Structures are given as C-alpha cells and as structure tokens.
Amino acid sequence: MAAIDQGTTSTRAMIFDHEGRVVGAEQLEHEQIFPRAGWVEHDAAEIWRNTRRVGAAALASAELTAKDIVACGLTNQRETTVIWERDTGKPVHNAIVWQDTRTDDLCTELAGDVGMDRFRDRTGLPLSTYFAGPKARWLLDSVDGLRERAENGELCFGTMDSWMAWNMTGGVDGGQHVTDVTNASRTMLMDLRTQQWDAEICADMGIPMAMLPEIRSSSGDFGALRGNGPLPGVPLAGILGDQQAATFGQACLEPGEAKNTYGTGNFLLLNTGTEPVFSEHGLLTTVCYRIGEQPARYALEGSIAVTGSLIQWLRDNLGLIPQASDVEKLAGGVDDNGGVYFVPAFSGLFAPRWRPDARGVIVGLTRFADKGHIARAALEASAFQTREVIEAMQADSGVELSTLKVDGGMVVNELLMQFQADILDVPVVRPVVNETTALGAAYAAGLAVGFWESEDDIRANWAEDRRWEPGMAADDRDRLYAGWNRAVEHSFGLT
Numbered sequence: 001m002a003a004i005d006q007g008t009t010s011t012r013a014m015i016f017d018h019e020g021r022v023v024g025a026e027q028l029e030h031e032q033i034f035p036r037a038g039w040v041e042h043d044a045a046e047i048w049r050n051t052r053r054v055g056a057a058a059l060a061s062a063e064l065t066a067k068d069i070v071a072c073g074l075t076n077q078r079e080t081t082v083i084w085e086r087d088t089g090k091p092v093h094n095a096i097v098w099q100d101t102r103t104d105d106l107c108t109e110l111a112g113d114v115g116m117d118r119f120r121d122r123t124g125l126p127l128s129t130y131f132a133g134p135k136a137r138w139l140l141d142s143v144d145g146l147r148e149r150a151e152n153g154e155l156c157f158g159t160m161d162s163w164m165a166w167n168m169t170g171g172v173d174g175g176q177h178v179t180d181v182t183n184a185s186r187t188m189l190m191d192l193r194t195q196q197w198d199a200e201i202c203a204d205m206g207i208p209m210a211m212l213p214e215i216r217s218s219s220g221d222f223g224a225l226r227g228n229g230p231l232p233g234v235p236l237a238g239i240l241g242d243q244q245a246a247t248f249g250q251a252c253l254e255p256g257e258a259k260n261t262y263g264t265g266n267f268l269l270l271n272t273g274t275e276p277v278f279s280e281h282g283l284l285t286t287v288c289y290r291i292g293e294q295p296a297r298y299a300l301e302g303s304i305a306v307t308g309s310l311i312q313w314l315r316d317n318l319g320l321i322p323q324a325s326d327v328e329k330l331a332g333g334v335d336d337n338g339g340v341y342f343v344p345a346f347s348g349l350f351a352p353r354w355r356p357d358a359r360g361v362i363v364g365l366t367r368f369a370d371k372g373h374i375a376r377a378a379l380e381a382s383a384f385q386t387r388e389v390i391e392a393m394q395a396d397s398g399v400e401l402s403t404l405k406v407d408g409g410m411v412v413n414e415l416l417m418q419f420q421a422d423i424l425d426v427p428v429v430r431p432v433v434n435e436t437t438a439l440g441a442a443y444a445a446g447l448a449v450g451f452w453e454s455e456d457d458i459r460a461n462w463a464e465d466r467r468w469e470p471g472m473a474a475d476d477r478d479r480l481y482a483g484w485n486r487a488v489e490h491s492f493g494l495t
Contacts, residue, residue, distance in 0.1 A: 001442040001451060002069045004051060006076040006160050008264040011050045013058035014438040020461035024062025026054040033094060038101040038347055041094035044082045048167050056230040066231045071449045073238035073441030075245035076160040078186040081135035083157050089171045093143055096135045099305055101347045103134040104356050119201055122191045124276060124285025126354060132159050133188040137206050150208045157211040159183045161239050168236055169223040176223040179213040181296055182244040185287040192276050195296060217290045219444040238444030242437050243267040244289055246407055249440030251462040253455050256399045262410035266304035266382055268389045270397060271297060281392035282352030291447060300396055302351040302389025306344035307382040308410050314378055320371055328413045331376035338373035339364040341487035342381050352392040359494040363487045383420040384484040404428050407436040422472035432463040
C-alpha cells in the first residue's frame, strides 16, 4: 500500500506491507512563506512537484514498481486553502495555510450580533481564522475578478487533499474534484449531520457552491492515478485529513479512544462514536472518518497551533540549535525550566482558549536562565498545552483519560514524553509504527480494495513500542501548571 502524506512543512510518500510496516519512504520539505506577521502561505505548485518526486523515490527506495502497489491513500494538512483554474490547473494565489490569521477581522464581521458560535450547531466549529471557508472568502474578496470566475464555475476550491487528488487523478485531463468528509468538516461549510455542503452557510459566507468539490467517504473510489505519474492506474482509494488519519492509524476506532499527534502543532482527537458531541469547553467537533457506506464516526478535537514549529523557530530564527533533534540534549543539560515559561502564541492561542489577540511570550527570565532553560521551556510548552486540551476534553465527554497514545515527529524526544506523562499523571504510549498519519491513509485505501478485510486487521497491527510512566510529585505538578497558566495570561492583549 502506498500513501502520500502532504504536511505543513514537507510532503512524504510511504509504502506499507500488510502488517503496517514501512517498506519504503521519501520526504521533501517545501518553502514556508511569511508575507507579513500572522500570514503563512505555501506554493501549491511546489508541493505538487515535490509529491511527484517523493512518489517515484519511495518506489525506488524499496525497489518496487507500480505493479507492486495495490492502492494509494492520501492525507493532508487540512484547513490550508487553495483555489485554482479548472482549465489550466494553475493556482490563482499561494495556498493560505491553516496557521494564517489574516481572516480575523472577517471572522468578527461574519459573527455579527450572533457571536463566534454562529455556525457551531451545524459545523461543530467556532468562527476562527483556522478554518478554510473564511480563507476562501478572503481570496474571493482580495484577488481581482476571482468572485465572478468562481460563480461561473471556472475555479476549483479545496483544502490540500482536493488539490492533490485533482492533480493525482489527471488534473486538466479528467482530474477528480473531490474531498472527503473529514476534510470537508474543516471548512465550516459542511453540515456535520448530513455531511453535505450547507447552502445557507455558503451564502452567508459568500462562497459560490459551483467551486466546491464533491464530498465522499474517507474510504472508497476516488479514481485511478494519472498515467504519466509513478503509480499509473493505481486506485486512489482513501483520503483523510492528517489528524483523522493519525487517529485511524493509531486504531482509535471505539468511542473513548484518543491520540495526540506532535507535529508542527499538536492535535488531540477523541473518538465519540456515531453521534457528534458539541463542546462546551472550547473544543472542535469534527468527522473522525467514514468508511464506505457505514455511518460516519465523530470526534472531539483540541488543536494547538505551535509545538514542533516552536523548535523550528529556535533553530531557524534564533540559531539556538543547529538541528531540531539537538533540542533534547540542550534541554536535558538543565535540571528544570529554571522558572522560565515559553508561551508560543505566535498566531494567537487555539483550543481551548481561542484567543487571537495572544502573542508569543517568554516569562520568568533571570540572570540564572540560559539557553538550556529556554529550550526546556519550549519543549514543556507542548506538554502544558496538551494538558489544557485533555482537561477540556474530559469535561465535555465525561471520560477520564487512562493512557495517552502519541505519534508524530516529536515523540522521539524522550525528555518531552516523560514530562508529558508527569504533567498529565497518566502513562504515555508510543506505537512501533510512528508514521500513523500516512499509515491511517493507507489503511483507509486498503479497506476500500480489500487489502485489509476489516478494522479488526488495523487493531491487530497496532503494537506498543515504548511507555513512559508518570513520576512527578503532585505538588510539583500543580506548581508547574499554575506557573504555565500565569504565563499564558501574560500573552493576552499584546497586539
């Protein structure tokens, strides 16, 4: 099984065997574009070029050909928004990334007298810069002539899965303009219960429905891959947004099962079953997955904007470390954070606080503090934010977390994982196959074509690699968390 994992900082192609083990892989980073403070963009054309390159290289690394591949799955950074021309396949503007905050004023305008929860009862989402619908509206308002062309059906809108699927299945030569229910649920344009575009919300938001992709199940027939690519004729059979894919890959298939992905940001999802649970504590309600004709499964989600990207910031913007992996050694050179807290609210705070006015701060500095304390505070920020989300999730669901399943690039950092277990006071468990996002997309595709017979095969493949048990005294845990909350309050109102 092949999978394309189109992420925020890179695009990866992976090949898995029936046991869910990695057979081949290749990865390429793409440029992060920052036109001004709070704005983040990607070159969608560069991402598509990289996709073609990593697909071919992954096959070569495993000495395989297209004949060896049963099907392909796709997973993606979800809310990142791109609009392109149907006739040429050219994007009309850089893709606007999920972290981007340029739609803050627009979201306030859309909220009107009703408030930021105007569409929450249908979409499960608050009005926020995070989601794709307002991003599309911004493009329609800001690029000359775009609205008229959209209304005439000349343009395609989509999150990155739609852009990728359209190109992968032929582009201007018959490419499929599609999305799946998980990605559609991140636009703020889909009704959670019907899993169809909501015409009233689209009208209120000023989005012509002629530019929207077709919504399909996460596992099914999305068309054959283009003939002149590395996998000609191979069926594209699964699409999931990255966090839903990771949930699927972690075998969180029953209500009450949860995972946390540590990547550019952190994303914690709790499977709530076949009925959506609407949060009263600042979380999102989203579609977890839909397999074929089965009922959709829903999830509560806590989204943290800046975790792994904070370590990249220490590397690229401050030069504190030469490589991201060096942060653990630097942080491990001190016994504790030295009273230093790092609140990485570079683009505001996400769940459960949702404060667009928050900005990144470092507090608690003294002459004693050094770069080791700053590095440790940066790592601890991921764990503190995760605890905030879990507390909100427990309040909404009534389910007490007994174990946290983790995945993503940061889980190789044992210092962070131990601190996470300590600050949560529950075990943290890492699976043998850490690439659960790509694996989840592969599973969805494999179920559609019969490579795996049922979800029981997914459960059987999951295996524990490492477990971290909590060892921190309760008084220390409470003291550190109280310090974090005081630090967060310092981040408010700095815009």
